[in-house]
């Protein structure tokens with residue numbers, strides 16, 4: 111690692127230990143302690159995690175795109191734990207596997223983490239025991255590391271500088287090589303999450319000041335990350351040099367608030383200030399907020415799937431409202447791939463906005479032809495194979511009175527593996543649809559994502575080696591069309607940063623194969 115031309119290696123003696131906890135709740139304090147209450151369902155079904163169980167009981171679960179996480183942080187508010195709970199609740203769509211909150215009163219941490227939804231992990235009792243005016247929180251979807259409490263964030267450590275908590279959204283493309291390097295240097299990892307890498311790098315830094323140690327550590331990381339790192343004295347916030355993941359700053363009275371999406375600010379009544387810049391490091395302590403750069407900003411490459419699928423429609427990313435962007439994508443799709451039909455419907459929830467846009471532009475009425483069952487939870491009794499083969503439809507149903515005898519345009523936000531689209535087309539036909547025309551409000555996903563979205567191999571992607579006609583046949587649609595890349599960029603409507611910035615500050619790697627960062631050979635080979 112370069113430091114004034116000198117190669118700086120991690121300081122000797124930088125051992126890092128899991129926090130052993132103090133007077134905390136069951137399941138707290140010790141990073142290796144599994145909360146038995148939260149893993150009970152997985153035991154019953156033989157699944158390795160509640161998320162895996164959902165994959166087993168829901169025929170369609172696990173075939174959608176998932177992202178890694180949502181982060182939330184607040185500094186300087188007496189209700190820090192409660193507000194973090196509300197913030198995480200607003201970010202729940204970004205990860206349902208585990209949730210956690212760490213608070214600090216300036217002297218010591220208290221924390222609680224568990225497997226499951228925010229409302230399952232936290233009750234009034236847990237929140238009351240989280241003291242202090244500072245907090246960071248996390249909701250997780252596991253795309254790296256296993257689905258166990260061990261990997262639930264924020265991760266909490268003791269090191270020579272005191273207590274340290276880390277929450278991140280994203281994925282490091284060089285996590286494996288850094289882990290191997292650190293293990294050779296004597297680090298003992300407590301989790302299988304790549305987020306732990308930065309804690310070891312901080313612990314081994316020659317710098318005593320945490321912000322300097324963080325800056326040094328960040329020089330070694332490659333990939334997508336939005337970090338919230340807390341000690342008892344400081345909150346350090348960092349976004350990767352390409353700005354692959356969204357992260358925004360708000361104020362609530364005198365308090366500073368950070369969140370992956372602006373919908374979390376609305377949930378607590380905070381006022382949006384600005385988005386965190388790529389390569390920016392923000393430090394908050396008793397002297398207030400300071401901003402600096404830890405790296406030159408690279409090509410801005412915000413994940414396009416935030417607009418297509420991940421983010422909540424009421425969030426604004428880089429000043430663009432997600433619902434309005436999706437609606438414009440649907441409108442553009444109607445212009446690019448018109449079809450004669452009787453009714454337009456969207457796959458709930460993420461495709462509804464695009465379906466409304468398509469209907470408005472085409473003049474074909476929008477109808478709710480598909481309904482999602484929101485209450486299929488982790489404890490749902492798993493159907494027998496025989497029932498599954500009879501087509502038990504637990505997650506999505508077609509509205510027969512809407513689609514029977516009709517030519518239906520079915521709008522979906524993306525096709526990844528193709529199996530979900532095939533089943534939805536089949537559902538609509540079983541409900542009497544005369545024709546099913548599938549229109550996708552994003553381009554073909556042909557390349558894997560290495561930045562925290564769970565499509566990390568080409569074999570998983572139907573468009574990796576199939577053209578439009580072959581995919582149409584595979585999903586059984588009467589016609590199929592995808593939105594063009596140019597149409598999508600214009601519809602989202604982020605401005606050009608420069609005359610050569612044809613990608614308008616987006617990551618388009620899963621459509622084009624042009625990755626904004628270097629991808630290590632072993633990952634690219636997958």
Ligand code: SF4
Nearest residue numbers: 413414559617619620
């Ligand atoms: S490769 Fe695709 S899913 Fe991954 S960060 Fe880029 S745009 Fe998002």
